[in-house]
Amino acid sequence: MKALIPYKKKNAKSRLSPVLTQQEREFFVELMLRDVLLSLRNAQIEDIDILTTPHNGIPDDAGGNVLISKHDLNEAINEYLSCENDPIFIIMADLPMVRPHHIKEIVSRPEDIVIVPGKGGGTNILFIKDPSRFHVKYYGSSFLSHCNIARENDCSLYIYDSFVLSTDIDEPHDLIEIMLHGYGNSKKYVMEKFYMETGRQRARINASGDA
């Protein structure tokens, strides 16, 4: 089994720009990547490929094989899948709340395909037993696309239902979830940088005095 992490650092997470500068966002995505890598290793997944585009520096000590592709995400991943025979665990780099037990549960499922849906129809994790029988179609309502692709290829399918894994970190209010349910480097960073504002409504983040 292999894990594949698509990763982009340069000007990443632009929707977080109301609360983090470009430099801070680039630093933060690297922290999230490190949290994902650590959980994969703690789930005994050692063979990890990080897929990125040119000039999206992966830190030298991150571990994992760095694959550089100039192609669009779907094209790059489908090219990758076409060269693989073993099961592939594709996880987005902005899921710092993933824990080893999630990964172990997902890869233990008997189905051909496991999809972990993200908010708004996204696909946050895809576990593909036989890469020759599947291709990816990210963007838009990729959750529905991936369900359809599984069906078209006669693959059995399991939808893994997790709040913390549905929470990819895209917008300021997602940072609240890291404060409440997160771990590791990303939680430490968010806790240092922001505080939680609560009233009668949902909690919101705010920059802390020293941010």
Added chain:
Amino acid sequence: MKALIPYKKKNAKSRLSPVLTQQEREFFVELMLRDVLLSLRNAQIEDIDILTTPHNGIPDDAGGNVLISKHDLNEAINEYLSCENDPIFIIMADLPMVRPHHIKEIVSRPEDIVIVPGKGGGTNILFIKDPSRFHVKYYGSSFLSHCNIARENDCSLYIYDSFVLSTDIDEPHDLIEIMLHGYGNSKKYVMEKFYMETGRQRARINASGDA
């Protein structure tokens, strides 16, 4: 065991007003209530109390005992808990994606308290084994409050992690999740009323031509 559903119909779900009129919202919250009631009954929970305020008409055929309180939500629930000895399953009426298997899993947990977190620090479901050892504190970051109350009362605690149960229906983008992951009356209503707009970003809803 008993279930308790806090419910409010009158001018409910004001944050959905950009896409639904007051009359539509009041109709929709009743549909969601019916979906929650059906899942509870299908999970073999028959003793159901619906807690509401005066003039928040519960449909006659909803089933369940109607409890009317003029008090604030926390006060009303804590008064209720103080009169109960058996386990209580408190579920919000805006969780139409709850399924019988969720309910069975939650009430089978061995811990004293089970919390199902909602987005932004909310509490969407609370399962309380011994009501004399717990009190509620909804609003704001109630998830943290309920974790603390469990700790203060030496109650063991389980956090039930579910994307669909984290999704209380408050804002227009929450309706997308009903389209993608929902069931029953509420899904039917949302599918008739809206269509999904997809592009490269997260899916969004839009009023359908005939809405």
